[in-house]
Amino acid sequence: xxxxxxxTHAITKRYGDVLAVDNLDMRVDRGQVYGFLGPNGAxxxxxxxxxxxxxxxxxxxxxxxxxxxxxxxxxxxxxxxxEAPGFYPFxxxxxxxxxxxxxxxxxxxxxxxxxxxxxLTDRAKDRFGSYSQGMKQRLGVAAALxxxxxxxxxxxxxxxxxxxxxxxxxxxxxxxGRGHRTVLLSSHLMTEVEQICDRVGVISKGRxxxxxxxxxxxxxxxxxxxxxxxxxxxxxxSAMSGVxxxxxxxxxLRVTTDMAAAPAINAALVxxxxxxxxxxxEQASLEEVFLNLTRKDEEASR
Amino acid sequence: MRNLAAxxxxxxxxxxxxxxxxxxxxxxLLFSHVLxxxxxxxxxxxxxxxxxxxxxxxxxxxxLLGGFPFFGGVFALMLGVLTVGxxxxxxxxxxxxxxxxxxxxxxxxxxxxxxxxxxxxxxxxFIGGAVASLLIASAENAAVEWPSAWELIRALGAAxxxxxxxxxxGVMLAVLSRGTALAIGLGILYTLVIEGLLSALATxxxxxxxxxxxxxxxxxxxxxxxxxxxxxxxxxxxxGAFSGPFVDGGQAILVLGAYVVGFLGLSAVVFRSxxxx
Numbered sequence: 001x002x003x004x005x006x007x008t009h010a011i012t013k014r015y016g017d018v019l020a021v022d023n024l025d026m027r028v029d030r031g032q033v034y035g036f037l038g039p040n041g042a043x044x045x046x047x048x049x050x051x052x053x054x055x056x057x058x059x060x061x062x063x064x065x066x067x068x069x070x071x072x073x074x075x076x077x078x079x080x081x082x083e084a085p086g087f088y089p090f091x092x093x094x095x096x097x098x099x100x101x102x103x104x105x106x107x108x109x110x111x112x113x114x115x116x117x118x119x120l121t122d123r124a125k126d127r128f129g130s131y132s133q134g135m136k137q138r139l140g141v142a143a144a145l146x147x148x149x150x151x152x153x154x155x156x157x158x159x160x161x162x163x164x165x166x167x168x169x170x171x172x173x174x175x176x177g178r179g180h181r182t183v184l185l186s187s188h189l190m191t192e193v194e195q196i197c198d199r200v201g202v203i204s205k206g207r208x209x210x211x212x213x214x215x216x217x218x219x220x221x222x223x224x225x226x227x228x229x230x231x232x233x234x235x236x237x238s239a240m241s242g243v244x245x246x247x248x249x250x251x252x253l254r255v256t257t258d259m260a261a262a263p264a265i266n267a268a269l270v271x272x273x274x275x276x277x278x279x280x281x282e283q284a285s286l287e288e289v290f291l292n293l294t295r296k297d298e299e300a301s302r
Numbered sequence: 303m304r305n306l307a308a309x310x311x312x313x314x315x316x317x318x319x320x321x322x323x324x325x326x327x328x329x330x331l332l333f334s335h336v337l338x339x340x341x342x343x344x345x346x347x348x349x350x351x352x353x354x355x356x357x358x359x360x361x362x363x364x365x366l367l368g369g370f371p372f373f374g375g376v377f378a379l380m381l382g383v384l385t386v387g388x389x390x391x392x393x394x395x396x397x398x399x400x401x402x403x404x405x406x407x408x409x410x411x412x413x414x415x416x417x418x419x420x421x422x423x424x425x426x427x428f429i430g431g432a433v434a435s436l437l438i439a440s441a442e443n444a445a446v447e448w449p450s451a452w453e454l455i456r457a458l459g460a461a462x463x464x465x466x467x468x469x470x471x472g473v474m475l476a477v478l479s480r481g482t483a484l485a486i487g488l489g490i491l492y493t494l495v496i497e498g499l500l501s502a503l504a505t506x507x508x509x510x511x512x513x514x515x516x517x518x519x520x521x522x523x524x525x526x527x528x529x530x531x532x533x534x535x536x537x538x539x540x541x542g543a544f545s546g547p548f549v550d551g552g553q554a555i556l557v558l559g560a561y562v563v564g565f566l567g568l569s570a571v572v573f574r575s576x577x578x579x
Contacts, residue, residue, distance in 0.1 A: 052400050055577040072402055080400045086393030091315055102308035103408075104401035143397065 004063075005030045005151050005182035006051060011060035013046050013206075020046040022206035023060065028184055028199075030150075033177035035197035035214075036186040039294050043206040044186045045083055048155050051184075052080055065151055076104070079149035081157055085140025089129030093120055093139050096128055097146060106146045114142040118172070133160035141172070152176060155186045170195070190287040200286070204294045218283040223262055225253040225269075226278035233274050237265055254282065305403055305411035306418075313419050318384055323422060326377040330369050330427050335434035359435045360447045363457035364530035366431045370461045371522030372493070374427075375468035378420060379489045382472025385416045386569075387482035396578050405574045413566060416469055424461045428454070457529055460555075464522040467558045468493070470565035471518065477569040480579070493519075504547060511547050516557055520547060525554035 006028045013021040021043040028034040038044045049055040051062060053070015067074030087096040097111045115121045118138040123131070128139065137160055144152055158169050170189075174196050177183050187193055193200060194214055201211040210217060227233035230251070237255055238246045243265075245256040255265065259281055269276050284292070313319050338352035356365050386409070389395040398408050432448075439446050449457070471492075475485035497519040504514040514520050523531075528551035549557075 049396075049578070054396055054399060070399075070404075072404055075400060076402045078400070082396060082400070084393060086395070086397040088312060088316075088392060088394055090317055091312070095311065095315060099308045099311055100397065100401055102304040102311070103398055103403060105304060147402075 003030050004028065005032070006062065006064045006184070008047075008051070008062040009060055011047070011050060011057045011062050013043070013050060013055060014058045019206055021050070021057075024203070024206065024208055026201060026208060026211075028182060030182050031180060032199055033183040033185065033197045035193035035200040036184060036203065037188075037190075037193060037200060037290055038186075038203035042203045042294075044203055045155055046206075047203070048080075048082055048153055048184070048186060052078070052082065052153065054082070076147065077150040078153060079144035079147055079151070080153040080155075081137075081140040081144045082153070082155045084159070085136050085143070087128045087136070087139060087143075090127060092125050092127055093131070093135075093142075094124040096139065097143060100143050100146055104147050106148075110146050110148065114145045117145060118142045119168070134162055134165035137161060137165070137169070141169075145176075149181065151182045151184070153184045156188065157185070158187065158189055158192065190285065190290060194286045202290060202293050209293050209296075210289075214286060215283075217289050218286060222257060222282040223255040223259070223265065224278065224280050224282050225255055225265065225276065226251070227253065227269055227274050227276045229274065232272065233269055236268055236272055236274070240265065240268060252278070305407055306414050309411045309415035310418060313385065313415050316384075319381065319419065322377050322381055322384075323426065326374065326423060327426050327430055329373060330366065331430050331434055333373070334365050334369055334431060335438065339438050354438075354442060354444065357435060357438045358442075358444050358446075359432065359439060360449060361530075362428070362431055362435050363449050363453055365435075366427055367457055367461060367526040367529055368531045369427075370464045371519060371526060374423070374461070374465055375518070375522065376490060376493055378423065378465035378468040379472040379475075379493060380486055381419065381423070382416060382469030383476045383482050383485040383489060384472075385419070385469075385476075386412055386473050387476030387479070387485050390476070390480045391482060399578060406570060409570055409573050413473065416473070417466065420462055420465045420469060423465055424458055427461075428458065453529075460525050460529055463555065463558050463562075464525065467518055467522070467561040467565075470562045470569075474565040474569045477573050480576075501547075515547050515549050515553075518558070518561055521549060521554040521557040521561075524549045525551060525558065528554070 004027050008024055008026045010023045010025060011021060012019070012023055024043070024047060036044055046055060050057050051064050051069050053075070062069050064074045065077050088099070091099065094111060094115065097114070098108070100106070101108055101111055112121070115124050118141050120135060120138055120142060123135060128136065131139065137157060141154070141157055144154065154173070157173065158166050161169055170192050173183070173185065173192070177196050185193065185197060197214060199211070199213055200217055202209050225233065225237065230248070233253060234246055234248070237243055237253065240261070242261050243255060243257045247254045262279060266276060266279055335357055339357055342352055342354055342357065355361055389398065399405060436446065472485065472489055475489050476482060479485045479488070497517050500510060500517060501514050501519060504511040527548055
C-alpha cells in the first residue's frame with residue numbers, strides 16, 4: 001500500500017446537536033487525485049477545514065502529510081482553496097499574493113509564476129475588490145499554488161465561473177493532477193470529477209457512504225445489444241439463463257444480466273444467424289451513482 | 303519578521319488606517335491649538351479661554367496629551383478592531399491560517415503591526431502640534447522654548463501606552479465578536495457612556511470610586527496629569543471630561559500595562575481555541 005498523503009480515523013465534528021461529520025475514515029494516497037463528492041451540507045467543507053486545522057475535530061484523528069492538521073510542518077506543503085477565496089479587497093492581486101508569500105515563506109519569484117499559470121498577470125495590479133467572481137476564484141487557485149505544494153486541497157474551485165472559465169479551470173485542474181502532487185478536489189461537477197479523479201469518495205450526512213475508483217463506483221449493471229432481426233434477438237436472449245430482463249430502448253436492447261454473460265449472448269445470437277452490430281456494457285454515470293447513493297442515505301435516515 | 307512585514311504591508315495599504323490617522327490628527331490639532339488660539343486671539347476671555355503659554359512650544363506635551371485618554375482612545379480602539387476584526391469579515395483569516403504560521407504567530411504579527419501602526423498616531427500629532435505651536439509663537443512674537451527631551455520622551459511613551467491599551471481593548475472585542483461592527487459599537491458605547499457614567503457617579507458612591515480607579519479612563523487621565531496636564535483642562539474636555547478620581551503615575555502605568563497584557567492575552571487564548579468559521 002502506498003504512502004498516504006492524508007488519512008482520517010473516525011474523525012467526528014459536532015456543533016451542539018448537529019453532527020456535521022460522523023466517524024469519517026478517509027485515505028488519500030500520495031500522487032492521487034481524489035474527488036470528494038457530497039450534497040450541500042454533507043460535511044465536505046467541515047472535513048476539509050478539519051484537515052487544515054481551521055476547525056478542531058470533536059473526536060477521531062487525522063494526519064496530513066505525516067503531520068497533525070494545522071501544524072506548520074504540514075501547512076508548509078499544503079496549498080488550499082476553501083470555499084470562497086478570502087483576500088484583502090483593497091490590495092491588488094499581486095499584493096495579496098505578496099502578503100501570503102511572506103506569511104508562507106514562499107519565494108517572491110513564485111508570485112509571477114502562479115499569476116501567469118492562472119492567467120491573471122494582466123490584472124495583477126488591480127484591486128481584488130474589482131475582480132469578477134471568476135478572477136477571484138483564479139487568484140484563490142494561484143494562492144494555493146504559491147508554495148508549490150505537495151498537497152492541493154481545492155473546495156469547489158469552479159464556483160461562480162462562467163462557461164469559458166469553467167472549461168479553463170477544468171483543464172487547469174486536470175494539468176495539476178498530472179504532476180507529482182496529490183489533489184483533494186471537492187466538487188459538485190460530476191463531469192469534472194469523472195474526468196480528473198483517480199479515486200472518489202461520496203459523503204452524505206457526514207458519513208462516507210462509498211469510496212472507490214470512478215469505474216468501481218459507476219459499476220456495470222447490464223448490456224446494451226443492437227441486433228437484427230430485433231424480435232428474434234429478444235426471444236433468444238430472454239430464454240437464456242441468468243438474464244433477468246430484456247427491454248427495448250430506442251431500437252436497442254437493454255439486457256439486465258451479469259456482465260459475464262456477454263460472450264454467451266453474443267455466441268447464441270451469432271449462431272442463430274442474427275447480425276450483432278453492438279454489444280457494450282451499461283454503466284451508470286457518476287451523477288446517477290451520486291444521486292442514488294445520497295437518495296438512499298436520505299431515505300435510510302428518515 | 304516576514305509575518306510582521308506582511309501585516310505592515312496590509313496596514314499601510316489600507317485606506318481606513320490613513321483615514322483614522324488623518325481625522326485624528328485634524329481633530330487633535332483643531333482642539334489643541336486651532337480653536338484655543340482663535341478663542342485666545344478673540345480676546346473674549348471666559349472659562350474656556352486657554353492661556354497663551356499652553357499654546358506655545360514649551361507647553362506642547364501638556365497641551366497635546368489631554369486628547370489621548372479619550373479622543374485618541376476612540377481612534378486607537380477603532381484601529382485595533384479593524385486590524386483584527388476585518389479578517390473575519392473578509393474571510394482572510396482562513397487564508398492566513400492555511401499558509402504556514404501557527405495561530406499565535408499570525409495574531410502576534412497582527413498585534414506587532416498594530417503596535418508599530420500606533421507610533422504615527424503619536425508622532426504625527428506631536429509633529430503637527432510642534433508646527434502649530436511654532437506658528438502661534440511666531441504670530442505672537444513669543445519666545446520659542448521647547449520641552450526637554452526627557453519630557454518629550456515620557457509624553458510620547460505615555461501617549462503610546464494609552465493608545466495601546468484602547469487598541470488592545472478593540473482587538474479583544476473584535477476577537478470575541480469575530481467581526482468589526484459589534485466590536486466598534488460596544489467599544490464606543492463603553493468608552494463614551496459606561497466609563498463616563500461610572501466616573502461621574504464615582505464622586506457619589508464610594509465603592510464605585512474604588513472600582514473607577516482601575517478603569518482605563520481614570521488611569522489614562524491620571525498618567526497625563528502627572529505629565530503636566532492640568533485637571534481644569536481635563537474637566538472641560540467635552541464628552542471626554544474627567545474630574546477624578548486620579549491615581550499616581552506608577553499605578554497608572556501598571557494598570558494600563560496590565561490592560562494591554564490582559565486584553566491581548568484573552569484575545570490570544572480565544573483566537574487559538576476557536577474554530578475559524
